[in-house]
Amino acid sequence: MRQSHLFLPIRREPPKDETFANAQLLLRAGFADKLMAGVFSIFPAGLGVVRNIEGIVRDELQKTGAVELAMPSLQQPKIWEETGRWKTLPPEMFQFKDRADHPIGLAMTHEEVVFDIVRRNIQSFRDLPLKLYQFQTKFRDEPRPKSGLMRGREFLMKDLYSFHATREDLEEYYEEVSQAYDRIFKRCGLKAVRVEAPGGIFTKNPSHEFQVVAEGGEDEIALCKNCDFAKNAELLEKGIKKCPQCSATIVRHISSEVGNIFRFYDKYAKDMNGYVMGPQGENLPIFLASYGIGISRLMATIVEVFHDERGIMWPESVAPFLVHIVQLGDGEVVKKEAQKIYAALQEAGLEVLYDDREKSAGEKFMEADLVGIPWRVVVSAKTVAQGKVEVKKRSEDKAELMTIEELVKRLKK
């Protein structure tokens, strides 16, 4: 992609009303735009990151046998009244009237919808298990939307729901998804820990959340300096400073919840009358569990973790481009060489952003650091004279001269 064609509006000044690094950097680097508190547009480069994260999530969920579908955002009270949540979810759940004066809501989660779909479409225990997921924009009327894209009133979410004939089967799949989550966050470059969740608005049964140590987070986790002990700080006994497992020091960290998993067991079967026929013709409750990952929050968390004073440092797995070609000067020779390198890298199947704009070297370097593409390749009169390009990783200070062939070999690794 030529940078002159990409809509990547880079802003010099940080937004005044956004204090968190993720919002400051995503807005300044042209990845997102703020419409109002907690409501953001995602610009093309930001959407590239979102698509990469979605690709990783989709890949790992498919390995567990889950299949993708799409469910509506617009809701009517009927099925939500079966669980009582039409009354208990507001004010977080947006509710209003349509033109015929009928109550309408915007879904912030889909247990009722998906459970209704499944109970109407399967009859036998042989139809289970079922694992259904979607990527969707969700709505939540936050009292004080803050932390930039970490907590929005409108946000991207992956929600997965699993249906089982037995409690044991649910438990087994719950652990399988938990492991898939570990792989997802790892592939996104993050070190997430699974901790027991404090009681939330969703369920009384024990559930778990995946937390990443990140400056702009809203949670706090306690980690042992020595072993793998991890706990949501809310659940940690007051004043406790030593690890219960190994008695080393416990340190509290600000963290961001990037995923959560819930076991509802037969709650929905009872509330919504969802049963299938068992092997002896008996009625079996449909067991339900649900699993969320905040996609836009994950992008924001990645920025919170991977940035320095100059800008974002995208991990290669989610970066919108792998390579940023920076052409210095617009002499014919340099231009020709830069275009040749751009074509060669694309030919090699690499995602390339080519800065073909007429700007000073200082400005281009500053902006490249802000945007944070993992590899920077400089093409200038000096490098052309040497028959090489200057290559630098965003996360390192040292630049190296190499030929195009050497560069392709390095990037293909």
Ligand SMILES: [Zn+2]
């Ligand atoms: Zn320990």
